[in-house]
Amino acid sequence: MAAVSLDHGLILAAILFVIGFVGLLTRRNLIVVLACIEIMLNAAGLAFVVAGARWGRPDGQVMFLFVLAMAAAEVAVGLALAIRFQQSLGRLDVDDADEMKG
Amino acid sequence: MTTLFYIAAVVAVLATILVITRSNLVHALLYLVVSLFAVAVVFYTLGAPFVAALEVIVYAGAIMMVFVFAVMLLNVSADSPLRVPPSAWIGPLVLVAVLLAELIYGIGLSNHALQAGEVGPQQVSEALFGPYVLGVELASMLLLAALIGARHIAAQPEGPALEDPQLSGEEPDARADEGGEA
Amino acid sequence: MLQLLWVVPALPAAGFVLLALLNRRLSRRAAALIGAGSVGLSAVVAILVAASFITSPPPGEAYRQVLWTWFDTGGLAPQIAFYLDAMSVIFILVITVVGFLIHLYSTEFMERDEGFTRFFIYMNLFVASMLVLVLADNLLLLYLGWEGVGLCSYLLISFWQRDLQSVYAGRKAFIVTRVGDTALIVGLFLLFTQLHTLEIQPLMAGAAKEWAAGSGFAVAAAALLLGGAVGKSAQLPLQTWLPDAMAGPTPVSALIHAATMVTAGVYLIARTNVLYTLAPDVRLAVAIVGTVTLLYACFSALAQHDIKRVLAYSTMSQIGYMFLALGVAGWSAAIFHFMTHAFFKALLFLAAGVVIEALGGEHDIFKMGGLRRKLPAAFWAFVIGAASLSAMPLVTSGFYSKDLIIETSLGAVDGNAWLWLGALAGSLLTSVYAFRVVFVVFFGDPQTPVTRRPRWRMLLPLYVLSALSVIGGFVWLPQWMGGFHPLEDFLDTALPVTQRVAGSFAYTGVSALLTSLVTVIGVALATVWLVESRAALKDVAARPTPHAVQDFWLHGWGFDWLYEHVFVLPVKWFARVARDDLVEPAFSGLAWLNVQAWRALSASQNGLLRVYIGVAGVGLAVIVAFVVLR
Numbered sequence: 018m019a020a021v022s023l024d025h026g027l028i029l030a031a032i033l034f035v036i037g038f039v040g041l042l043t044r045r046n047l048i049v050v051l052a053c054i055e056i057m058l059n060a061a062g063l064a065f066v067v068a069g070a071r072w073g074r075p076d077g078q079v080m081f082l083f084v085l086a087m088a089a090a091e092v093a094v095g096l097a098l099a100i101r102f103q104q105s106l107g108r109l110d111v112d113d114a115d116e117m118k119g
Numbered sequence: 120m121t122t123l124f125y126i127a128a129v130v131a132v133l134a135t136i137l138v139i140t141r142s143n144l145v146h147a148l149l150y151l152v153v154s155l156f157a158v159a160v161v162f163y164t165l166g167a168p169f170v171a172a173l174e175v176i177v178y179a180g181a182i183m184m185v186f187v188f189a190v191m192l193l194n195v196s197a198d199s200p201l202r203v204p205p206s207a208w209i210g211p212l213v214l215v216a217v218l219l220a221e222l223i224y225g226i227g228l229s230n231h232a233l234q235a236g237e238v239g240p241q242q243v244s245e246a247l248f249g250p251y252v253l254g255v256e257l258a259s260m261l262l263l264a265a266l267i268g269a270r271h272i273a274a275q276p277e278g279p280a281l282e283d284p285q286l287s288g289e290e291p292d293a294r295a296d297e298g299g300e301a
Numbered sequence: 302m303l304q305l306l307w308v309v310p311a312l313p314a315a316g317f318v319l320l321a322l323l324n325r326r327l328s329r330r331a332a333a334l335i336g337a338g339s340v341g342l343s344a345v346v347a348i349l350v351a352a353s354f355i356t357s358p359p360p361g362e363a364y365r366q367v368l369w370t371w372f373d374t375g376g377l378a379p380q381i382a383f384y385l386d387a388m389s390v391i392f393i394l395v396i397t398v399v400g401f402l403i404h405l406y407s408t409e410f411m412e413r414d415e416g417f418t419r420f421f422i423y424m425n426l427f428v429a430s431m432l433v434l435v436l437a438d439n440l441l442l443l444y445l446g447w448e449g450v451g452l453c454s455y456l457l458i459s460f461w462q463r464d465l466q467s468v469y470a471g472r473k474a475f476i477v478t479r480v481g482d483t484a485l486i487v488g489l490f491l492l493f494t495q496l497h498t499l500e501i502q503p504l505m506a507g508a509a510k511e512w513a514a515g516s517g518f519a520v521a522a523a524a525l526l527l528g529g530a531v532g533k534s535a536q537l538p539l540q541t542w543l544p545d546a547m548a549g550p551t552p553v554s555a556l557i558h559a560a561t562m563v564t565a566g567v568y569l570i571a572r573t574n575v576l577y578t579l580a581p582d583v584r585l586a587v588a589i590v591g592t593v594t595l596l597y598a599c600f601s602a603l604a605q606h607d608i609k610r611v612l613a614y615s616t617m618s619q620i621g622y623m624f625l626a627l628g629v630a631g632w633s634a635a636i637f638h639f640m641t642h643a644f645f646k647a648l649l650f651l652a653a654g655v656v657i658e659a660l661g662g663e664h665d666i667f668k669m670g671g672l673r674r675k676l677p678a679a680f681w682a683f684v685i686g687a688a689s690l691s692a693m694p695l696v697t698s699g700f701y702s703k704d705l706i707i708e709t710s711l712g713a714v715d716g717n718a719w720l721w722l723g724a725l726a727g728s729l730l731t732s733v734y735a736f737r738v739v740f741v742v743f744f745g746d747p748q749t750p751v752t753r754r755p756r757w758r759m760l761l762p763l764y765v766l767s768a769l770s771v772i773g774g775f776v777w778l779p780q781w782m783g784g785f786h787p788l789e790d791f792l793d794t795a796l797p798v799t800q801r802v803a804g805s806f807a808y809t810g811v812s813a814l815l816t817s818l819v820t821v822i823g824v825a826l827a828t829v830w831l832v833e834s835r836a837a838l839k840d841v842a843a844r845p846t847p848h849a850v851q852d853f854w855l856h857g858w859g860f861d862w863l864y865e866h867v868f869v870l871p872v873k874w875f876a877r878v879a880r881d882d883l884v885e886p887a888f889s890g891l892a893w894l895n896v897q898a899w900r901a902l903s904a905s906q907n908g909l910l911r912v913y914i915g916v917a918g919v920g921l922a923v924i925v926a927f928v929v930l931r
Binding site: 021022024025026027028029031032033034035036037038039040042043044045046048049051052053055056059062063066067069070073074075076077078079081082083085086087088089090091092093094096097098099100101103109 | 120121124125128131132135136138139144147148151154155158161162164165166167169170173174177178181182185186189190192193203207208210211212214215218219222223226227238242243245246247251254258259261262264265266268269270272273
Binding site for chain 3: 221225
């Protein structure tokens, strides 16, 4: 395998992260918001793997594994909360949850 | 390999963009699955086949499935009526443009090559059960906590969205009784 | 006897204190007794002191009595000390004697007024202050008296506190004279810083020694003192307060605004005559101010309807004569006219007061008439007063003093034909306006019924002052009548002798003739118009001038309007603008800014998750920027 450039990998991770961030700021559907969080976590994990591959060490992949585990846990709890969210507020609009206003 | 990397990268970026712009929720999730697949390919080109497989199995397989299940559970209509006016995109786009510029500037374009050679599953496993064993244990505890927490949060005394009693954690005894009698 | 000098101002001062302390607990009789009695006793003592001074004059023709040191600081240690010389003798005699007569008159005039005791409190304070003014050994003590009479003038003009016009008049008097007082105090500063003393005699000696004739300091000091005198004596341009001051009770007008306070300016200039000798230009200004004022006032008096306003303008013009005399270095002549003027002007005011009270408070002369038979005492008093004012030849005191001034204005070294003509013209107009009032008020058909008649306390002063108005002039007869002038000899011990052009004495007879002629012509004119019709006298100013001019003279040549627009309105505008504290917005602006910031920050707490994440993203961008760009 010919070498892939380190910087390009990191830039890819940055681009994916940023796209997830935009989605997070813009979309109002709670499920989409959670999906964007996943995108960002995935991008961060990609950055770890790239870094690990730079040095030819498994540490990057190990970190990715942990990120993965954390993402799974977070999705489980997050979707459970989404279910409760819909029950109390009637729909999945993030903007409905503004009781912290003021 | 490098070509494959770039192709997969492009696919990933495009798919991700489509994720955040689709109004149909299920479409967005499916595009996300595509994006995850593309990232798995990227992992492979980086010489990390183990995490490539993990990406597909866990991320695209399990996590996204949970998303889909939740969507079905919540009965979200196919076409989400929650549209955001185009003008709402401007601020975030400016912000992320700045952020991206900074990151790219910080990363630099130095064209360091990555080390050739892949880091196979064996090495990863050795690292996992070696120096990182504590992290593994903690990760499993985290998952346990998430499991229990999700079950409790999602459970409710009554709830119009939960029509399928099988998926609620509320009546295992009743089910067992019913199953026993019947 | 001279040691009793301090008693003269002390008695009215004691009266003031006693009346003020016991105010409400005194009956009318007691208040009248204390009020008039203190001034009466003071008059007695003054006569004793004067007699002693005249019969056995002290060395140097002056007597100085030191009471105590007022204060001692920074090189300035003025003393409460009295200085008596010929001029002060005349002044204290006039102040106490005429003052006593007016106080006696007031006990009847004010008897129905509920502020009876308050009236005498102020009057006693006034007499005490005026005496301090003329007896003061140093300019600071003089200034104390000056301010005291100013205060009493204000208090007495606005005596009827519920009448808005009186209050405005009092305020106006105080403010206008304040302008003059400021000039005076600046003059005092100048004198002290240059000559290091404020005691009058050493000051005059020091000035004569150190300042050359025409030097800047002398001119400045003289001009500033002139400013003060002009304010107090109601000469141009600070004369607007005097006609309005007639809002006060008539005895007040008689005492303060005719006989004494308004002559304080004359006293000041005569006292500091050395400065004026050192600054001939300023002295010329004094003469010009006097002449212009006397003409201004004569024209204005011709057009007035209110009997007291006629007399106010008349006072203004007679003081103009005194200033004219001072301006041509006729120091003693000015004092002589002061004395006769006190007699006949007080007489005129008191007689006017009798008329006003008799008609139940009526001031408009065209609502009076035919009082010749109803109020004979007032009639004769007024005729004698008017005659003296008009300088009726030979039989009135006014003739001698006014004639002296008129011929001095030409015969003195600093005399001037223009001044002389002005004085002569003024005399003509004086007799016209004076007899206009006499004819309108006392002749013709009665317009308003007589409701109150004067009794002995108002009549006695009239008799005494009438007598004085007739014989008061015989103490200084002109050259051509024999040269019997004990008053002049007496005053020459205190004031410089007037310098005359050589050979001018020969013309005094001619001058007297001219003066007499002018007076008679004036009376004749007034008589002619009386015969013609009463309406002719009403519009006497309208012949030969049109109505607009008459109106112009009626309102004092528009000075009030001028001052209102140039000074008063801008100050009022500025006060209105600055009323809402100008500095306030700076502080409330800070508060407003805070509120705006709060609003903005509040708005940012809108509860929307996306917004919060966006803000966090901005923070992230900033931090990354720091890290990356370091």
